[in-house]
Amino acid sequence: NAGVTQTPKFQVLKTGQSMTLQCAQDMNHEYMSWYRQDPGMGLRLIHYSVGAGITDQGEVPNGYNVSRSTTEDFPLRLLSAAPSQTSVYFCASSYDGKDTQYFGPGTRLTVL
Amino acid sequence: TQLLEQSPQFLSIQEGENLTVYCNSSSVFSSLQWYRQEPGEGPVLLVTVVTGGEVKKLKRLTFQFGDARKDSSLHITAAQPGDTGLYLCAGAYNDMRFGAGTRLTVKP
Numbered sequence: 001n002a003g004v005t006q007t008p009k010f011q012v013l014k015t016g017q018s019m020t021l022q023c024a025q026d027m028n029h030e031y032m033s034w035y036r037q038d039p040g041m042g043l044r045l046i047h048y049s050v051g052a053g054i055t056d057q058g059e060v061p062n063g064y065n066v067s068r069s070t071t072e073d074f075p076l077r078l079l080s081a082a083p084s085q086t087s088v089y090f091c092a093s094s095y096d097g098k099d100t101q102y103f104g105p106g107t108r109l110t111v112l
Numbered sequence: 113t114q115l116l117e118q119s120p121q122f123l124s125i126q127e128g129e130n131l132t133v134y135c136n137s138s139s140v141f142s143s144l145q146w147y148r149q150e151p152g153e154g155p156v157l158l159v160t161v162v163t164g165g166e167v168k169k170l171k172r173l174t175f176q177f178g179d180a181r182k183d184s185s186l187h188i189t190a191a192q193p194g195d196t197g198l199y200l201c202a203g204a205y206n207d208m209r210f211g212a213g214t215r216l217t218v219k220p
């Protein structure tokens with residue numbers, strides 16, 4: 001099992017550009033989520049999904065879109081990148097959202 | 113304001129010392145988890161505590177869940193350089209919420 005995979009590992013964008021961060025899991029978990037990690041702020045929940053076709057907002061959803069067309073994949077879209085979105089992004093999956101969270105290796109995003 | 117407050121934010125100690133880090137909230141959680149994160153990687157679960165007053169031991173690490181299920185502590189005995197990392201607590205709320213973490217450095 002690969003667990004949770006994320007691509008790319010690193011990305012540099014210019015303000016206003018768009019991009020999609022990819023996340024996939026092979027553990028057949030229903031629950032998937034996206035977090036951003038900033039110094040002194042810990043992990044903050046952006047969006048989450050409790051199953052294919054169902055998504056909901058977390059603490060900091062503004063500027064981000066998600067969709068969940070399959071159980072395996074949960075991409076995060078930045079429609080118009082801003083410097084405030086410079087961060088490390090982690091995707092996680094779990095059985096039901098309140099048990100063990102399995103994290104991917106992260107994507108380090110810099111917006112210039 | 114974070115739902116979970118962790119203290120201290122930074123901790124630097126010598127190998128062999130003992131330490132305790134704290135995770136506090138005004139909210140009640142159905143369960144609380146502790147994760148460790150190493151540079152360049154995602155967090156990895158250490159333990160889950162579910163019952164108020166519960167104590168769990170993992171080798172030199174002792175985890176305690178407060179009686180009211182609002183706080184938790186992590187105690188490390190005889191810390192080793194391999195314990196260096198970011199320790200995060202997470203509470204099961206409507207979803208899973210994380211604290212800002214305690215960054216521990218153990219010097220040889």
